[in-house]
Amino acid sequence: MSERLTPAGRIEIDGRIFNPYSKDFIRNPDPSWQVLLRDYPIAWHKDLQMWLISSHELCDRLLKDTRFSPYFGHWEHAPPPKAEADKNDFDRAYERGFFAVTNREHLRLRKLTMPAFSRPVMGRIDAKIRDLVVGCFDEIGDADSFDAYTALAAKIPVRAIARMVGVPTDMEAFFHQFAVDIIKCTRINIGPKEREAAMRATLPGFEYFKTVIAERRALPHPGDDFIGNLVGAVENGERLDDYEILSVIFALITAGSDTATDLHTYLLHALLSHPDQLALLRQQPELMENAIIECLRWGSFGKMPFFRFAVADTEFAGQLIRKGQGIGVNISAAWHDPAKWPDPTRLDITRRLDGNIVFGSGAHFCIGTYLVRVQGSLMLNEFMRRYPDATLADGTGDIDYEYTHHNARRINRLIVRTHLRQRQPRAA
Ligand code: HEM
Numbered sequence: 001m002s003e004r005l006t007p008a009g010r011i012e013i014d015g016r017i018f019n020p021y022s023k024d025f026i027r028n029p030d031p032s033w034q035v036l037l038r039d040y041p042i043a044w045h046k047d048l049q050m051w052l053i054s055s056h057e058l059c060d061r062l063l064k065d066t067r068f069s070p071y072f073g074h075w076e077h078a079p080p081p082k083a084e085a086d087k088n089d090f091d092r093a094y095e096r097g098f099f100a101v102t103n104r105e106h107l108r109l110r111k112l113t114m115p116a117f118s119r120p121v122m123g124r125i126d127a128k129i130r131d132l133v134v135g136c137f138d139e140i141g142d143a144d145s146f147d148a149y150t151a152l153a154a155k156i157p158v159r160a161i162a163r164m165v166g167v168p169t170d171m172e173a174f175f176h177q178f179a180v181d182i183i184k185c186t187r188i189n190i191g192p193k194e195r196e197a198a199m200r201a202t203l204p205g206f207e208y209f210k211t212v213i214a215e216r217r218a219l220p221h222p223g224d225d226f227i228g229n230l231v232g233a234v235e236n237g238e239r240l241d242d243y244e245i246l247s248v249i250f251a252l253i254t255a256g257s258d259t260a261t262d263l264h265t266y267l268l269h270a271l272l273s274h275p276d277q278l279a280l281l282r283q284q285p286e287l288m289e290n291a292i293i294e295c296l297r298w299g300s301f302g303k304m305p306f307f308r309f310a311v312a313d314t315e316f317a318g319q320l321i322r323k324g325q326g327i328g329v330n331i332s333a334a335w336h337d338p339a340k341w342p343d344p345t346r347l348d349i350t351r352r353l354d355g356n357i358v359f360g361s362g363a364h365f366c367i368g369t370y371l372v373r374v375q376g377s378l379m380l381n382e383f384m385r386r387y388p389d390a391t392l393a394d395g396t397g398d399i400d401y402e403y404t405h406h407n408a409r410r411i412n413r414l415i416v417r418t419h420l421r422q423r424q425p426r427a428a
Pocket of ligand 1: 063070098099110161251252255256257259260262263296306307331357358359360361363364365366367368369371372
């Protein structure tokens, strides 16, 4: 039996109902999601040792509920906190960040970081990202086919963040390694020794940014770019300290590089597997923003839920959630909830997406939506301009997944045929 009702009235499920590591699930998650949505909108998952909530309504409600914290340290199974003397820059940046501070501190952090994400600052970053995206397509050139993962998805996101935070191009390789090590530290599926080594490897990156921040603080005006806005931001007479600024860079890397990698492959996969929708986008480019969100909803690339932890015994959706228990907010399933999205497996770039939670909901709503729109639309526009007849190779793109990825249903192969050579006029 894969579910049982406990005497306390809580429904329990296990990996037979929802197993985010199973290959079948990664290839085709919808059957599992539909079972969860129909029968277990909220249940205790014995293997994950946490609650799992899947319906759109409950996920939206929970993300807005300030009685639950995203801070991992509240989890009943979290390792004991490090002693103050043992903490390094990684620990200090993490503990000052969006997912670790109290609700009040989080609000302060969001207010102080707002100017750095404003339209004028982001607008100045556009040109740098355009250059990067065009450069990736230039490298593909007029090849007969290319792998969208290696040629685009693996190249654009970390470099886009590097350009956003103002890393000079000759330091991009250094920044890339910093990002790889940071992401490694946040994985739940590595051992303590490996995590400690990855953590130590991040320290030169933190040192580099500490120097950049100190240089900016020493200037009469810190500058009107991203870092300058973080250094210069004032709210009620308060400023961001060095670790808070480091925590923002840390958050951009952890929340904005893996997600944007999947953005590129999932956009291309969704549209190339629905040529009618791609044709519609070509005819009506004003649908671009809606199309990006709909493709993300349709593809639902997340494998693991987003986490929250109860800071006190709390009643939610008729269940008693005990202090310290974790809650997996299964927003990928919610994006396919038929109660919210009629015919959820149909891709429709004209779909009305009001109330969607593709970028979360409530206080922790995604801060990177501008960068998602810019990266997504630049990539798709350049792709459509260069390859008007493109298709997925063999109809499927010879698609493959990185089954062991810690967080996402990561597509790591998607072969696109450009059909450019057939187009070129034959010599007489
Ligand atoms: C396809 C791309 C993306 C998707 C689907 C996405 C989705 C999300 C979601 C669902 C959340 C809420 C998480 C929660 O409540 O626990 C979130 C938060 C966040 N995202 Fe994104 N994101 C994307 C790209 C980005 C990018 C490119 C950046 C940065 C450059 C970014 C930065 C952040 C940050 C910093 C947070 C935390 C905000 C806070 O806690 O206040 N995201 N994102």
